[in-house]
């Protein structure tokens with residue numbers, strides 16, 4: 001029951017030097033040895049270390065961190081990419097090219113495989129790094145006794161010999177032997193055992209593995225309840241967790257649903273490519289009368305043009321970029337996949353205090369005995385006996401300081417200080433029953449001038465329920481009758497109706513320290529209540545409004561009074577009229593399907609006075625209704641609900657380590673508006689992935705159709721594009737613009753549309769039609785018109801030979817170059833077109849994606865090199881066309897882009913008309 005900061009014992013100054021060094025070398029003392037022996041072995045004492053000694057030990061033992069596993073080596077990573085199934089397809093293509101006698105092509109494909117592997121592993125590495133870098137946003141802290149007082153230090157600075165405070169909600173940061181206290185710990189991270197176990201300083205040392213010893217706690221495990229002091233005996237890699245980490249293989253990164261879907265799409269496309277190659281090979285030979293080697297080249301062309309090699313790594317990188325941009329807005333996510341889940345959030349279940357409000361409480365009204373003081377009395381007021389008793393009670397039953405701590409406690413403390421009542425070191429405290437969110441009460445047993453008192457504060461109805469008498473203004477007591485109870489209820493209701501948090505305060509004279517909580521918190525004398533305001537955060541109303549336009553529901557789930565909750569909900573715009581308030585008690589009586597039904601009705605609901613366990617039921621009911629749920633939480637008991645939600649959101653500032661562990665996303669500023677910003681970022685990343693998929697789709701049609709014309713004309717029309725030129729587009733000119741599309745700013749209206757359904761596919765029919773059928777088709781017509789114009793102007797007639805040595809050969813090379821440059825030009829138009837899915841490009845700003853502009857500049861330079869540098873010309877079979885023809889290319893981008901602008905405008909018009917009808 002005693003807090004660690006109250007334990008005072010003789011301080012031993014450890015003998016610095018050799019022992020620590022010896023232990024660092026040998027792996028540490030036996031933590032199960034008798035405590036006195038352990039102190040000796042660690043040169044430590046119950047009062048902890050001196051800072052200077054701790055610093056020395058830190059240099060000896062090193063920081064208390066798990067050394068990162070050796071990264072997979074570059075070579076291994078590359079090797080993995082080279083034998084990637086899609087790469088294997090390219091190997092087959094290279095082999096075919098070799099067999100067909102086109103060695104240049106075979107080598108080119110091998111270069112492509114190598115480049116691709118390099119590119120993919122660089123992208124994966126960057127993605128990995130983005131997630132790893134997030135840990136620095138959330139340094140872990142530990143409370144230790146140093147220089148004779150409790151201090152908060154970085155967990156990485158813990159050293160053997162430190163005396164560590166372990167409290168509810170903490171993640172234990174080192175292996176330690178309990179000195180005093182009793183804690184319930186979750187050892188699942190170490191043992192896999194999901195049932196929590198008790199660990200007590202008084203437990204005897206047992207045989208068996210160290211994790212079975214009932215007086216030891218371990219790094220990486222969580223304290224679920226209780227509190228204790230413990231002597232750190234192992235840190236960093238010498239902890240049990242460190243040993244496991246050293247042994248275990250690194251865990252593979254889990255693939256997100258989006259990546260899975262895209263992988264499936266990539267395979268589908270690859271299968272179509274292989275199928276097409278197999279079908280067209282005999283058609284080429286037997287129908288078109290092609291030579292076997294030409295037919296091979298043709299089949300390889302189809303394969304190479306269609307296999308979407310770069311798609312997957314590009315998506316991984318887009319998600320990683322999303323993770324980084326989320327961190328910048330204050331939302332640290334732990335998995336890449338969280339980015340896309342965020343984008344499809346349907347419901348946000350949010351706490352009130354600190355998330356919607358500022359968590360800056362101020363006492364504005366107070367009732368002591370029969371007197372309501374609204375506004376609350378300021379400094380210099382001379383309190384009557386009742387008000388004085390109330391001030392003493394809220395000061396004694398309090399763990400905050402006037403300048404730090406839980407704001408619900410700081411506010412009454414400041415108020416009492418204004419009346420001249422202070423008790424900074426709680427010297428008279430004999431016992432404490434910590435605030436229990438289920439009971440909504442906190443009590444302390446305090447000795448004052450030889451008299452023992454129980455002081456209680458908490459939710460007024462809970463306090464009142466335990467009261468049998470009430471104080472008078474002069475300090476005397478009288479029995480609490482029903483009529484007075486009703487009057488008090490009405491007074492509390494009036495305060496709560498104004499959005500104020502109300503704390504009931506009571507006390508009882510004691511003769512001995514009660515054994516248990518139930519025994520203590522009974523037959524109390526009601527002293528009065530304090531009412532506090534906690535203003536909504538200024539940015540919340542706008543964030544709430546954004547949620548509403550984005551079709552996202554907000555459900556407030558709070559431990560506070562229903563009326564307080566409803567008032568705040570109205571103030572920030574969560575509800576427009578009177579919401580349906582469901583209390584924890586009502587919720588407990590509801591059957592699962594009743595709750596599902598209630599939540600399915602989509603009315604404005606506020607859950608008040610709910611226990612953390614009830615949050616779990618709410619998350620489950622919403623998920624059963626197929627909604628994607630984001631749920632906030634801060635206490636230890638919130639952890640199961642956070643795990644159950646699609647996106648568990650923990651508070652970085654006020655939350656416990658346990659909730660941070662259970663969460664998918666951690667808000668560094670505890671702010672509701674940040675959740676909304678994260679949802680918007682999630683939607684943007686998903687949209688951007690779709691954008692570059694359309695972009696990549698769009699070049700397929702102009703690459704494949706020329707081959708078909710060649711085959712179906714039985715070779716009368718020469719091949720308008722060589723296989724190497726296709727490779728130059730897919731793996732050269734198109735790469736950077738595609739990547740840049742992954743960084744596209746948000747499209748206007750992003751948060752004006754309803755959330756995407758969980759079942760929606762990332763690649764759908766309209767996208768395929770837009771990419772292949774619309775943009776691709778326009779590009780094909782433009783490109784082929786360029787090709788034929790050039791050939792015809794050179795005097796070509798169908799069937800005329802164009803091979804090396806023939807008079808038309810130069811013109812033919814110019815014509816294929818024209819096809820190549822035509823596709824590149826059209827892709828520039830496509831890149832601008834796909835930047836928006838619905839809106840006009842003007843609305844996002846034509847030049848607002850700088851990265852894309854640079855990507856396009858690269859595309860142009862790369863294409864120019866292929867066409868103009870003589871040795872490269874020979875490899876790719878290019879020859880620059882005359883300037884007039886080049887000028888024609890300038891028209892291609894605006895045509896492709898303009899056509900799509902018109903298509904989008906027509907679509908918007910149709911939508912508008914439909915919404916008017």
Ligand SMILES: Nc1ncnc2c1ncn2[C@@H]1O[C@H](COP(=O)(O)OP(=O)(O)OP(=O)(O)O)[C@@H](O)[C@H]1O
Nearest residue numbers: 351352353408435437440442457458459558559560
């Ligand atoms: N430190 C405390 N001591 C006594 N009573 C408290 C304390 N903190 C809160 N309470 C009471 O318990 C109620 C529930 O508080 P709790 O902190 O569990 O709510 P919560 O779920 O965190 O609230 P929110 O959703 O607003 O963040 C409060 O309305 C208040 O009456």
